[in-house]
Amino acid sequence: MKTRHILPALALAAGTLPVGAVDADPHTLPIDWRHVHEDSHPFGYALIDRLEYRGDEGPNHLLWDAQGWYGGDYNRLWLKTEGELPVSDSNGEIEVQALYGRVIAPYWDLQAGVRYDRAFGSGPDRDRAFGVLGVQGLAPYRFETDAALFVSQDGDLSLRAEIEYELLLTQRLILQPRVEINAAAQEVKAWGVGSGLNDLQLGLRLRYEIRREFAPYVGVEWVKKFGDTADFARADGRDSGNLALLAGLRMWF
Template identity: 55%
Template sequence: MNSQCKVSKLAPAGFVAALVAVGFGIGTRACAAEGEETYAVVLIDRLEYQANAGDQVLLWDAQAWFGGDYNKFWVKTEGEYLFDGDVFEGAEFQGLYSRAISRFWDLQAGVRHDVAPDPSRTFGVIGVQGLAPYWFEVDAAAFIDDDGKVEARIEAEYDLLVTQRLIAQPRAELNFALQDVEEFGIGSGLSSIELGLRLRYEIRREVAPYVGVSWNRAIGKTADLARAEGETVDSLSLVTGIRLWF
């Protein structure tokens, strides 16, 4: 007997939704596994304007998944656009297969492609995503490019309810590299750190504007490379943005 699968309908969400549509369609019916219901979700976690003493930046961080409880296909994208320079400082896209390995953790593997900065780079990806103890959301991945250069990234965030609608979210991101990649201004070891705090108000669960602060700093040899190019090694930004979920 054939099992019946359900797919939630996705609303348009810019280029993120376009990628999802290309990957597996919107509103289609499919089965990830016998007897497993199939859903689709788009989360724009951060779509924000950042302002500091030196730059004005548009930042995005979004992900979408399609599948069931055990098997999913993920699309992730993040990047920054500099208004002053009229240029994308970074723009990456990932396509990943995800398999549940425990109640709270998924193992993910796939491909990442950076279209900015120039020249573009392509990586193989392997990582984990899920909930750590005390409900910290964690996304950790290793990336290897076609030259054998290895990088890694760990992101963690936590939702702290101030009221039923007002939520404070501390966030941390650490970036690492096993080798120097000087053409991209990356030194080996811990290369950069980002710490942030955002306060969002959920008008409804799917729509939440927010304000906050974000601090970024280059570390070690990455900081040395930045200084050699006359760039600052740290910045403190005020941010305002919106979080959307479909």
């Protein structure tokens, strides 16, 4: 959820308590937080977590990963999008999610909604839709976690889990390891997806926060495909694994 910037900023800006503080003993709360306000004022937040140019063993490409929400402390509308656009050709992929989020624990949202994928390029365009059920939040030791279960329009089941961690080297220089795992219960050859573990992504990004809301970064990411997914990639003339150097921007509003 990229939570480090969200909850403290909203609590201070709105004069409201963080989730979970409503039931706390008012005598144990900070003086500025003893006046509880109802969850009636909506807020909005948008984060471009990754906007980067990647140079790897295949075609260099642009990648984005962004999300935002609008609502109160307990109920929110989430929008998420990510995709890739190769620089040297017209092939690309776009994913968009629209989700309802409900706070189920401090710093944790249960999310449900829909996902739409579209792939385009030299061949016929393809698209597909999913139902989504997931959780997103801040795990112990400040691991930012986003995990979701997807059921396609054809009944195919898949899973994605993303984990990030922010290591503050200084007040402005931040090292961010990132792990992403994708798996599927069924083979979907048209989309290059095999059953079982599909791929593993390990990334490391070093950013400098010129402002808290604006930070350029450089990094490296290793991607490895497995099983039938790797076979499909090789049959399509793509690598089953590669190492990419990258540079980009991280912004939030």
